[in-house]
Amino acid sequence: MDLLRFITAGSVDDGKSTLIGRLLYDSKSIMIDHLEALEKQSKHKEDGEIDLALLTDGLRAEREQGITIDVAYKYFATPKRKFIIADAPGHIQYTRNMVTGASNADLAIILVDARNGVVEQTRRHSIIASLLNIPHIVVAINKMDLVDYSQDVYNNIVIDYAEVAKKLNLKEVKFIPISALNGDNIVEKSEQFPWYDGPSLLELLETVTLEQDIDLTRARFPVQYVIRPQTDALHDYRGYAGKINSGIYKKGDTVTVLPAGIVSTIAAIEVNGKEVEEAFAPQSVVLHLEDDIDISRGDVIVKADTVPQVSNELEVLLCWMDQKPLVSGNKYVLQINSKQVRAVIKDISYQLDVNSLEKIHQPENIGLNAIVQATIKTASPIVFDAYQELRSNGGAILIDETSHVTVGACMIQ
Known part of the structure; x- marks a missing residue:
């Protein structure tokens, strides 16, 4: 089962924390004891409903202010995929937090308040997503319940954001009308949007293609650790451990060790302690080379046909x-x-x-x-x-x- 890392971003009070809470709650990804604690913390709500935003606002100080200050990470899984969510703060003074949260993201959910449309923070977060080269963008137009689920409001926001996406050359942009508070179009398709024929948010997250985002042509293997047991049984053992960042490595491949520029050949590849004929990103492996070369942590082993x-x-x-x-x-x-x-x-x-x-x-x-x-x-x-x-x-x-x-x-x- 593969893993999707995604970030949520938007202006203050656009409903990011509520959206994530709804995803966790409706996909039944909350432990019973956690749910009971949330019910106790939500007693101040007059309608008796659980305050879903509490699932991501983990720091008491920020909860008391009613805002999310730091990047909150949450993990959940469905039968189809595992997920790690980064909830970035919406305030303008926390740009660095979004950069941190988005640096490893495969997808960004940019929330837009249906009442306000595309605003300055929408553009700011979209620019950062563009600079960080995030492969997939989902524009979730939230609080549609407050504009009577209007198709015209939705279409106007789609038109406005399409101009932003074109200017920034964003790769793949999808639009979804939602109501995080009511759960419309979050996990299940909602009957409130008879004019919308796309997937729910969770359906999209479960089916977005990730394989194409891993570069299998340019082989990059940064050495994290040089393994030299120096025991009688493994006297000549010398392995280079790390994670393949991109590309495919096969036994017998000609490789170059950088920055020294020394050329050698892959003698063996180990994955989980067993020898294999080939390995590929993002596997963690141990490489063995034919030649006795001085290689240190931080050196990069690349294939000769695609040199960085x-x-x-x-x-x-x-x-x-x-x-x-x-x-x-x-x-x-x-x-x-x-x-x-x-x-x-x-x-x-x-x-x-x-x-x-x-x-x-x-x-x-x-x-x-x-x-x-x-x-x-x-x-x-x-x-x-x-x-x-x-x-x-x-x-x-x-x-x-x-x-x-x-x-x-x-x-x-």
């Missing part, structure tokens, strides 16, 4: 996540997959206005949540692909050398 870029200077789109402003010349640790290397911000070209995509050249103060185009120089060469071409080998983070806090998310250009 190797450089110690990167052009990146950088989302800044620290309270301290970003300044040219600052030093950090850059991590891409399992590789860590010291780095310096060489230059900042411009700041991107995530509401209009306007480029602000020579920005004066680059603070929390800003997105900028920057040049980063690393102490040693790293192996990468452009983020828009191969997400799994084009994303990196910046880490503060003293506090070890992640201060930036990078999309390599």
